[in-house]
Amino acid sequence: xxxxxxxxxxRISKAEFEKIKVVLGREPExxxxxxxxxxxxxxxxxxxxxxxxxxxxxxxxxxxxSFGENAGVIDLGEGERVAFKMESHNHPSFIEPYQGAATGVxxxxxxxxxxxxRPIALANxxxxxxxxxxxxxxxxxxxxxxxxxxxxxxxxxTITGQTNFDPSYDENILVNALAVGLFRPGENxxxxxxxxPGNLVVYVGAKTGRDGVHGASMASESFDDDSESKKPTxxxxxxxxEKCLIESCLEVMKEDLVVAIQDMGAAGLTxxxxxxxxxxxxxxxxxxxxxxxxDSEITAEEIMLxxxxxxxxxxxxxxxxxxxxxxxxxxxxxxxCVGEVLEDRVVKITHEGxxxxxxxxxxxxxxxxxxxxPYKDWSxxxxxxxxxxxxxxxxxxxxxxxxxxxxxxxxFIYQQYDQRVGAQTIKDCQFPVGxxxxxxxxxxxGLVLGCRPHLMRMDAYLGGQDSVIYPTLQLAAYGFKxxxxxxxxxxxxxxxxxxxxxxxxxxxxxxxxxxxxDVPIISGNVSLYNETxxxxxxxxxxxxxxxxxxxxAPIPAAQFQAANRKVLLLQQTQVHTxxxxxxxxxxxxxxxxxxxxxxxFGLQEALIEANEQQLISSSRVVxxxxxxxxxxxxxxxxxxxxxVASSFPSEFWVSERLYEVIVEVDPSQVQALQSLCQSKQxxxxxxxxxxxxxxxxxSSSIKIDQLLxxxxxxxxxxxxxx
Numbered sequence: 130x131x132x133x134x135x136x137x138x139x140r141i142s143k144a145e146f147e148k149i150k151v152v153l154g155r156e157p158e159x160x161x162x163x164x165x166x167x168x169x170x171x172x173x174x175x176x177x178x179x180x181x182x183x184x185x186x187x188x189x190x191x192x193x194x195s196f197g198e199n200a201g202v203i204d205l206g207e208g209e210r211v212a213f214k215m216e217s218h219n220h221p222s223f224i225e226p227y228q229g230a231a232t233g234v235x236x237x238x239x240x241x242x243x244x245x246x247r248p249i250a251l252a253n254x255x256x257x258x259x260x261x262x263x264x265x266x267x268x269x270x271x272x273x274x275x276x277x278x279x280x281x282x283x284x285x286x287t288i289t290g291q292t293n294f295d296p297s298y299d300e301n302i303l304v305n306a307l308a309v310g311l312f313r314p315g316e317n318x319x320x321x322x323x324x325x326p327g328n329l330v331v332y333v334g335a336k337t338g339r340d341g342v343h344g345a346s347m348a349s350e351s352f353d354d355d356s357e358s359k360k361p362t363x364x365x366x367x368x369x370x371e372k373c374l375i376e377s378c379l380e381v382m383k384e385d386l387v388v389a390i391q392d393m394g395a396a397g398l399t400x401x402x403x404x405x406x407x408x409x410x411x412x413x414x415x416x417x418x419x420x421x422x423x424d425s426e427i428t429a430e431e432i433m434l435x436x437x438x439x440x441x442x443x444x445x446x447x448x449x450x451x452x453x454x455x456x457x458x459x460x461x462x463x464x465x466c467v468g469e470v471l472e473d474r475v476v477k478i479t480h481e482g483x484x485x486x487x488x489x490x491x492x493x494x495x496x497x498x499x500x501x502x503p504y505k506d507w508s509x510x511x512x513x514x515x516x517x518x519x520x521x522x523x524x525x526x527x528x529x530x531x532x533x534x535x536x537x538x539x540x541f542i543y544q545q546y547d548q549r550v551g552a553q554t555i556k557d558c559q560f561p562v563g564x565x566x567x568x569x570x571x572x573x574x575g576l577v578l579g580c581r582p583h584l585m586r587m588d589a590y591l592g593g594q595d596s597v598i599y600p601t602l603q604l605a606a607y608g609f610k611x612x613x614x615x616x617x618x619x620x621x622x623x624x625x626x627x628x629x630x631x632x633x634x635x636x637x638x639x640x641x642x643x644x645x646x647d648v649p650i651i652s653g654n655v656s657l658y659n660e661t662x663x664x665x666x667x668x669x670x671x672x673x674x675x676x677x678x679x680x681x682a683p684i685p686a687a688q689f690q691a692a693n694r695k696v697l698l699l700q701q702t703q704v705h706t707x708x709x710x711x712x713x714x715x716x717x718x719x720x721x722x723x724x725x726x727x728x729x730f731g732l733q734e735a736l737i738e739a740n741e742q743q744l745i746s747s748s749r750v751v752x753x754x755x756x757x758x759x760x761x762x763x764x765x766x767x768x769x770x771x772x773v774a775s776s777f778p779s780e781f782w783v784s785e786r787l788y789e790v791i792v793e794v795d796p797s798q799v800q801a802l803q804s805l806c807q808s809k810q811x812x813x814x815x816x817x818x819x820x821x822x823x824x825x826x827x828s829s830s831i832k833i834d835q836l837l838x839x840x841x842x843x844x845x846x847x848x849x850x851x
Contacts, residue, residue, distance in 0.1 A: 216654040252290050616650060687763070
């Protein structure tokens, strides 16, 4: 094979080939080509984003583990801790949606229990193209079935999610999976830091096959007309194997048999072994002849790069190996010693009696290129003039979005997920925030996803800010204090300055509000090159936030509960936008104003304290399509609402203002709530009264049955899923 052919096969640029020659002092040989291809890929090395990720706010008094480990861990107090993380499986899901989505779920679960935490909740953030795009019904069906098919079988509830539709995702969908795990009092946190020369390297889990070979490098490039040919790089998952792997790993951890442990994720045995050695400042010897395989013809390169699922690599003391073998055998899984820890900083790989590689692991991990790619300082088009008109009548402002893929029910998706397995789910996908019960303290843990792509298309800095603030306020609306954040940064080609500019701007917006709200970013994933035929997806920094609620009182509902109660709008309005109406072609994308962190912090405090004082019976943060649509959503439980006699302009009901929260309040509690809001510099505006069987806004009246019919007709029918 010529040099040019090798560079193409291993997806190594000429510049990076020259750098490899510098760090090695020679040209790469044999298996080294594959190792550099995997570990210097964008997917594994974060070479285009690392210098910016280092600037993120990632520490607080609660943070126990942050960047560099399989998942972040925070302390909840009372002996309870949680691990959580979000990752992308975009490219595999576009190529083969069922297995791509399923293995995304399996992979994120392994990131959690490899830390020693038992997975207790799943969530997903999905972006699809327009209804009539080629293959879109196949992609939507496959992804949803893949998520349900894996999560349901493995026995972890899927409690929340977010689904978006836009033409920018027609040929590059986004499938981001999030998992949360719990450490109960007395349980230990495990890391991937290899240590102890003479300790054993043990391969556990399923056997290795050829599935997923070169998956990491495939996920680090754009799609083209040949994407169908990449199907062999998509892994095949088995949730029943994963369930056995969860139980066996947690059992050997509970018995304190493990020194270090790492998931074999992207780049498989290559990434797990080299990263464990590099973190520990030690070496490893690996004998590939001992690796359990499904195919006797598999090559050494395929063994090292395979991304076969349900596999882990652990380090143990020699005296512990027998007991580890017994535990894994009980669960029907392999547990095989494939090497040992070396004192010298070198990874030595042998196969069929031949030494294939002998190399310092840092050359592949720490010496990977880091690019400061060109970008411009972000200057947002904030102007003071009046926003362009939104071409919609008041009745259609409430009813219209309910009948579109942008605003109707997602029940066809979440009804395919087991949301209650484990018997700890308090609020599931029907609620704006997923909630589980913590079994030891009986407190409530909230989980919510963020990032609204229509705001990212409007302004990347504002969209980044919103990806933190909006979910933080969603938590606060139900009495939860946001504690920490994980993200999945889905962007296009970073070699394009305009795309790199959006990435840096979005991170800047996120970081500003994470620091002010003390919500550290403790884990995450960067997914770049989300483009097909030179067309990028909407830059989409999805987020997942966990929050804690100590209050014993009931969580407010998300729909109106009783008649003759006041409806108030809590406002800390700083930005006015034409919002998601742009997605329906009814407005030009525009906004005015800028966000002030201190004012929004006051809104968060007001909401949490209102919950503590039990002042509100239902609430909802006003989101896409503005006030009228969100009031319609609050009527879907069967209780209507009528606006107050004083007339508001149509813009009041239609435009999206950042930020407002609808609350339902007993008349006897209105004064107390208004006083609380005043102390936090939050406006509490009375806008209506609950009652009846319709939504009455000014001169417009809509029956709740009509709202429900539109809301439920929706996405499932559009994609043939009803």
